Amino acid sequence: MLDSGFAKDYIDIADHYGLDTQLMKLAEECAEYSAACLKWHVYEGLANNQANPSRKYFSELCDKAGEDCVKELADVLVLSRQIEWLLQKKSTAELREAIEKEMKGKVQRQLNRIEEEKRNAS
Numbered sequence: 001m002l003d004s005g006f007a008k009d010y011i012d013i014a015d016h017y018g019l020d021t022q023l024m025k026l027a028e029e030c031a032e033y034s035a036a037c038l039k040w041h042v043y044e045g046l047a048n049n050q051a052n053p054s055r056k057y058f059s060e061l062c063d064k065a066g067e068d069c070v071k072e073l074a075d076v077l078v079l080s081r082q083i084e085w086l087l088q089k090k091s092t093a094e095l096r097e098a099i100e101k102e103m104k105g106k107v108q109r110q111l112n113r114i115e116e117e118k119r120n121a122s
Helices: 005-019 020-046 055-090 092-119
Strands: none
Touching: 005 055, 020 055, 020 092, 055 092
16 A cells, blocks of 8 residues: 555656556566566576686676666556556546456465465475
């Protein structure tokens, strides 16, 4: 939910650009977050590889990539909160209910997978 300290700012930005624009912006930011995480993962592997003579170099790149992950995740969360606001404000009750139902189903499926993992653990 919206952090009360920033709620007005999120709302002002969301209302200014509107749902369609912010949905596209969220897709862009999700892609940037994904790319940052992948880069971090690659650099982490190279930095932790004991046989790699460039470990120090990749360790520094890994640190920078980790910082980029944090920045990109912040962008994703800011936009997610704006979209949450816009959906509450502008969408129909039917759409909100459909989204909520889908979210609940996804959470339940993941909880079921976790239970399956636990049952199959050695």
